[in-house]
Amino acid sequence: MLEIVVERAGELVTTSLAIAEGTEVEHKNVLGLIRKYADDLDEFGRVAFETRPFETAGGVQRQEIAFLNEPQSTLLLTYMRNSDIVRGFKKALVRAFFDLRGRVRAAHAAPGPFLTGNPAHAADQFVSADRIFRSILRSSRSAGLPLPRALRRANEVARHRTGIDMLEELDAPDLATANTPALLDPFGVHAFCGAWLSGALPLPAVPCRSADLYAAYSHWRATDNVPAGHLPRVVAAMTRRPDLRHRRARYLDEAGRAVMAGFVLPEHELMPPAGVSQAEWLTARANEFARALGRWEDCWA
Incomplete structure (x- = not known):
């Protein structure tokens, strides 16, 4: 049976x-x-x-x-x-x-990594632990938890559900207690985003082209004589934040033509005001950011 x-x-x-x-x-x-x-x-x-x-x-x-x-x-x-x-x-x-x-x-x-005690199930158990760990980590970060706390929580849930300590398996138990900016944010992406969104930089916290935001980040890093991360990795890190979104959308270029581009949008401004098209709204906001970026760069030229 x-x-x-x-x-x-x-x-x-x-x-x-x-x-x-x-x-x-x-x-x-x-x-x-x-x-x-x-x-x-x-x-x-x-x-x-x-x-x-x-x-x-x-x-x-x-x-x-x-x-x-x-x-x-x-x-x-x-x-x-x-x-x-x-x-x-x-x-x-x-x-x-x-x-x-x-x-x-x-x-x-009970102690031990296998629910059934059968080593033949080890691969399934590890896959399950990995999925649980990633899911809880992603949810924790989206909820705004600091990375060490999110790692700790993800590891606790994965260990409770499967008996597997993912951080021990990765030989990285210290990650869940780390609090140094160099380890948690090696290229300063989150520090830059925090400064931008809080108004600490001479840049408006408005929707802007991904390329312009990366240029602003690179300029900010250059003022401290430290290297910037590569564009795809930086933009990906930015848009994993719960307070930023990435979107490909149309806007009007200098010749008035509708063209596609990648945009980063702060969570507080994701939609245009009533009666304004998305293309017009993104164009105005992107130009506002680009002008402020140009003035900031000129000050350091």
Whole structure:
């Protein structure tokens, strides 16, 4: 008999095969039901499919299997005829999710990196830990947490969910306690953005062309006789900040032609005022920034 609930990539799931066996419905009909109600199921996450080989009297065949999380599988069963067999499987499925979730939580509290104790699962566990770490780190930074605190939080959640200490695996445990600007912001990108947005520089905090903002950053670095980072990396670092956005949009060049360019927009000014087109608004703001940049550069010439 198939296991009703298993762990896959850090998530508890059941399979279309387990549902077919438990409800005594042909597997192809279960897959058909999943595809019929795919839009409904996708509201609770994307349904994963996998093709696996299996032995038959005629040789090796391949079989498609769907993986469904708890809300997806519960919803799918509501679309099936409510027979005694289906009701019995519903109860077994709920119990199986509950039991495995309890074992997983107990394993999280226990020492050791593997939830099941099987080293063969190490790769899946590490992939799961990496995804959790990156997701929490990204969310923490978007929420404005300082990098050391965001790293600490991401590592705590990944370790709690999987038992894997990502910073130890990366041989970088000190990153979560580092507080030196040189380590956290080696090319001064965030320091420049903070100074610009706070009004500490003679530049308006308005939407501007990415190239102009990079020129301003490079000039700011040059005034301290320190090298600037490369443009793609600097702009990427700027627009990972929660208070800045990057957008490709049309604006009017000096000849009045509509052309595309990359823009960086402060979070407080993402849209044009009522009655003004985006191209006109971006043109006016970009020119305002470019004029201020020209005056600043002239002062240091």
